[in-house]
Amino acid sequence: MARHYLRTDVGIDRVLLALEAARLVGLDSETTHINPREGKIRLLQLATGAETFVLDVAGMSTSAVQSLGSALGSDDSVKIIHNAKFDAKMLLHHFDIRLGRLFDTFLASKLVAAGNPDERHGLADLAARYLQRPLDKRYQAGDWSGQLSEAQIDYAATDAEILLPLREQLIGQIKTLNLIDVAKLEFDCAVPTAEMELAGIHFDALQWKRHIGGLESVKNRIESDLVNQLGLALENVDLFGHPEINLNSPPQVLEAFHRIGIDVRTTRESELIEFARQSPVVAQFLEYRATQKLLGTYGQALLERIDPSTNRIYADFHQIGTPTGRFSCSEPSVQQIPNLPEIRRCFCAPQGRKLAIADYSQIELRILAEFSQDPHMLEAFLSGVDLHRSTASQMFRVPVEEVTREQRGAAKQINFGLMYGMGAGGLAARIEVPLAEAERLIATYFQVYQKVAEWLRSSADTAVHTGHTRTKLGRLWRFHVDTRNREQVGMVQRLGKNAPIQGTSADILKRAMRLVRDGLKGLDAQMVNCVHDEIVLEAAESDAEAAAERLRREMINAGQEILKTVPIEVEVKVGMDWSK
DNA sequence: GGCACCGGCCAC
DNA sequence: AAACGTGGCCGGTGCC
Numbered sequence: 001m002a003r004h005y006l007r008t009d010v011g012i013d014r015v016l017l018a019l020e021a022a023r024l025v026g027l028d029s030e031t032t033h034i035n036p037r038e039g040k041i042r043l044l045q046l047a048t049g050a051e052t053f054v055l056d057v058a059g060m061s062t063s064a065v066q067s068l069g070s071a072l073g074s075d076d077s078v079k080i081i082h083n084a085k086f087d088a089k090m091l092l093h094h095f096d097i098r099l100g101r102l103f104d105t106f107l108a109s110k111l112v113a114a115g116n117p118d119e120r121h122g123l124a125d126l127a128a129r130y131l132q133r134p135l136d137k138r139y140q141a142g143d144w145s146g147q148l149s150e151a152q153i154d155y156a157a158t159d160a161e162i163l164l165p166l167r168e169q170l171i172g173q174i175k176t177l178n179l180i181d182v183a184k185l186e187f188d189c190a191v192p193t194a195e196m197e198l199a200g201i202h203f204d205a206l207q208w209k210r211h212i213g214g215l216e217s218v219k220n221r222i223e224s225d226l227v228n229q230l231g232l233a234l235e236n237v238d239l240f241g242h243p244e245i246n247l248n249s250p251p252q253v254l255e256a257f258h259r260i261g262i263d264v265r266t267t268r269e270s271e272l273i274e275f276a277r278q279s280p281v282v283a284q285f286l287e288y289r290a291t292q293k294l295l296g297t298y299g300q301a302l303l304e305r306i307d308p309s310t311n312r313i314y315a316d317f318h319q320i321g322t323p324t325g326r327f328s329c330s331e332p333s334v335q336q337i338p339n340l341p342e343i344r345r346c347f348c349a350p351q352g353r354k355l356a357i358a359d360y361s362q363i364e365l366r367i368l369a370e371f372s373q374d375p376h377m378l379e380a381f382l383s384g385v386d387l388h389r390s391t392a393s394q395m396f397r398v399p400v401e402e403v404t405r406e407q408r409g410a411a412k413q414i415n416f417g418l419m420y421g422m423g424a425g426g427l428a429a430r431i432e433v434p435l436a437e438a439e440r441l442i443a444t445y446f447q448v449y450q451k452v453a454e455w456l457r458s459s460a461d462t463a464v465h466t467g468h469t470r471t472k473l474g475r476l477w478r479f480h481v482d483t484r485n486r487e488q489v490g491m492v493q494r495l496g497k498n499a500p501i502q503g504t505s506a507d508i509l510k511r512a513m514r515l516v517r518d519g520l521k522g523l524d525a526q527m528v529n530c531v532h533d534e535i536v537l538e539a540a541e542s543d544a545e546a547a548a549e550r551l552r553r554e555m556i557n558a559g560q561e562i563l564k565t566v567p568i569e570v571e572v573k574v575g576m577d578w579s580k
Numbered sequence: 581g582g583c584a585c586c587g588g589c590c591a592c
Numbered sequence: 593a594a595a596c597g598t599g600g601c602c603g604g605t606g607c608c
Contacts, residue, residue: 248603250587265593268588293589296602322598326592333600336591364592420596429595498597502592506598532592532598586605592598 019071022048026163045160088194115323130169200312325506348577356548359534372455421494463496471503512558
């Protein structure tokens with residue numbers, strides 16, 4: 001295989017011709033930093049199978065690299081990339097190149113691993129696993145900014161070349177495991193995810209500082225009170241006789257509670273909450289916890305994540321972050337920002353722009369209706385009534401308009417809980433009724449929704465017998481079950497009920513991300529966050545309403561592609577910030 | 581000082 | 593004692 005090393009613009013036209021003629025292109029890059037805003041692309045490697053081009057971007061003009069954009073952005077050839085999100089961000093940020101059709105070996109490997117947490121997915125791991133070939137990764141995190149050695153260039157070329165045979169092997173696995181549809185879904189989602197990460201989300205640091213300042217003073221006030229009371233109970237004093245206790249230490253707090261006659265087994269909120277009614281100390285402690293949680297997890301952490309040159313927060317989205325297929329997110333996880341107006345308000349549009357927020361209405365229950373084909377649940381969604389109210393009306397045999405708050409609440413708990421594999425014990429605790437009453441409620445529920453009961457049972461059975469679950473698009477999660485281990489069987493039964501539902505919801509969101517991204521073409525609008533059943537856009541003020549409508553339309557289209565019988569509803573709103 | 585684990589709690 | 597699924601992150605704790 002001929003290798004060509006380009007140090008200047010000379011010969012770039014030949015590279016373009018080769019790319020245009022190729023059906024498959026292995027692509028990799030070496031960069032001076034993993035963050036596109038802090039580092040540049042040093043090398044761009046392109047392997048067609050016949051030839052490999054290593055471009056030393058440092059010696060080339062921007063326009064020469066950009067001239068490859070037509071071939072790299074085209075859907076005529078497939079760009080094979082390991083973790084395309086990374087290269088897509090670099091190419092977009094530095095050269096305004098948007099990658100076209102993809103085969104992502106990283107995502108493919110994760111799909112094939114089917115939730116096995118022991119499988120690693122680095123390029124070298126894949127080369128060893130699928131090609132029985134060792135791959136030297138010693139240069140990966142090396143210095144790509146100065147004079148490059150011949151070994152570095154060779155290493156770089158090999159990384160791109162190996163992607164072609166790797167794709168062959170992974171395609172074999174994907175076909176064998178029936179993962180073709182979900183693989184395409186994931187590959188199509190990689191560039192939208194890259195664009196979302198690169199955009200980041202605008203954050204109002206001043207407003208946030210004011211808010212956490214207020215929380216600090218609340219915390220300090222409660223803290224001294226609590227240390228006096230609980231520290232005294234512990235008979236723990238410092239050198240000067242002042243009571244001492246670490247309120248962030250559950251064992252210390254538990255011990256103190258025992259000494260003042262609060263008989264709890266743990267210090268978790270759900271257990272302390274009933275004591276809080278009689279005991280001001282317990283109530284105050286819960287307030288301390290809530291404040292400490294906000295300050296500890298979000299307070300300073302979010303401020304440190306702001307890029308001062310853009311006033312934006314750039315999170316890391318993990319496209320296949322969970323075995324069910326959901327995204328996870330980290331550094332920071334903008335998927336778990338507390339749903340409090342004072343906090344969400346700080347995630348806002350910059351001057352002259354707006355946010356459009358859209359979320360699927362009860363998507364998981366709609367998926368349950370689709371899977372089970374339960375006529376009553378389908379009917380509820382088709383007629384557009386409030387599902388929990390309608391459920392309560394049938395369970396308690398009262399007219400819809402006479403359903404009480406408690407009855408609707410109980411119905412809601414059952415609707416949601418059953419999807420997680422909840423039992424009567426769990427329901428009893430949640431809605432505070434005796435076990436027998438909870439059992440009766442579930443039995444009545446299943447009399448109404450008989451096919452839901454059937455589906456949940458058979459889904460759990462299938463998971464135990466086959467050792468795997470699948471989503472509507474065929475995403476696979478495999479687990480080995482020791483059928484003699486009751487706890488394990490119970491877990492797999494719950495996963496059997498939940499994983500297809502949670503995973504199908506992820507399928508729908510990922511399809512939506514692609515459709516929304518394509519559908520926004522021509523508008524000044526961009527995805528900036530997604531949270532399992534919700535997509536957030538930032539748009540120019542003048543484009544915000546149009547963007548919101550396309551967002552809604554494409555999310556519904558995605559839902560309808562995957563769910564055939566149940567209607568999809570998306571609630572969308574345009575505003576200055578992320579608060580509801 | 582780094583690492584793993586745990587209790588606890590945020591999101592969906 | 594828990595008791596329903598998926599994550600990430602915090603501070604405390606104990607180990608090397």
